[in-house]
Amino acid sequence: MTTARPDTTAALDEIFAGAPLMAILRGMGVERSVRLAATTWDLGIDSVEVPLQTDEDERALREVVRLGAERGKAVGAGTILTARQVALAAEAGAAYVVSPGLDAEVVRAAEERGIPILPGVATPSEVQRAVGLGLTWVKAFPAQWLGADWFRHIRGPFPSVRFVATGGMDAANAAAFLDAGVRVVAVGSALEDENQLPRLAALLER
Numbered sequence: 001m002t003t004a005r006p007d008t009t010a011a012l013d014e015i016f017a018g019a020p021l022m023a024i025l026r027g028m029g030v031e032r033s034v035r036l037a038a039t040t041w042d043l044g045i046d047s048v049e050v051p052l053q054t055d056e057d058e059r060a061l062r063e064v065v066r067l068g069a070e071r072g073k074a075v076g077a078g079t080i081l082t083a084r085q086v087a088l089a090a091e092a093g094a095a096y097v098v099s100p101g102l103d104a105e106v107v108r109a110a111e112e113r114g115i116p117i118l119p120g121v122a123t124p125s126e127v128q129r130a131v132g133l134g135l136t137w138v139k140a141f142p143a144q145w146l147g148a149d150w151f152r153h154i155r156g157p158f159p160s161v162r163f164v165a166t167g168g169m170d171a172a173n174a175a176a177f178l179d180a181g182v183r184v185v186a187v188g189s190a191l192e193d194e195n196q197l198p199r200l201a202a203l204l205e206r
Helices: 006-015 029-043 055-071 083-091 104-113 124-132 148-154 174-179 197-203
Strands: 021-024 047-051 075-078 096-098 137-140 162-165 184-187
Touching (some): 006 096, 006 137, 021 029, 029 055, 029 197, 047 055, 055 075, 075 083, 083 096, 083 104, 148 162, 148 174, 174 184, 174 197
Parallel strands (some): 021 047, 021 184, 075 096, 137 162
């Protein structure tokens, strides 16, 4: 079995070390993405992902990357499906890329660009493939439907894998996933709910 590449593992360890939460700003446009990124950083969440699906998303990514650099924050590019998108994300200044699934070609493209990748998995076979490709960090998606118990079971055969839970996560269920061994929970619309912000802040103090 291929061992994890220490450069990629160390880079993602550092990116996600500051807090057990990350933010996903999907399809929000430049102005809204900038506003929510600021809310995220002010709350104490270091990592922000901007999914890259449209030209507007690319503009939002570049602006959030610029503002993140001023604060010393890492910004990732999400929904990366192709090698071309990997290149686009890297050129926009993304610190890492995130895929909804596991594609060896996309993983190789990220490696060639020297940018860490967080691929999506939802089955033991996909986790095993990711490990075989030398990856330690993966994104479990859709986490809400997999359920917190999935992580308790999957960590048995894969104790060294670090999981980010994405999909249907908010202040109401994030703690259950963190308690199940998830390293990071990704939230999106919860950041615009003023009732959830204090609860998200409390999770950062765990």
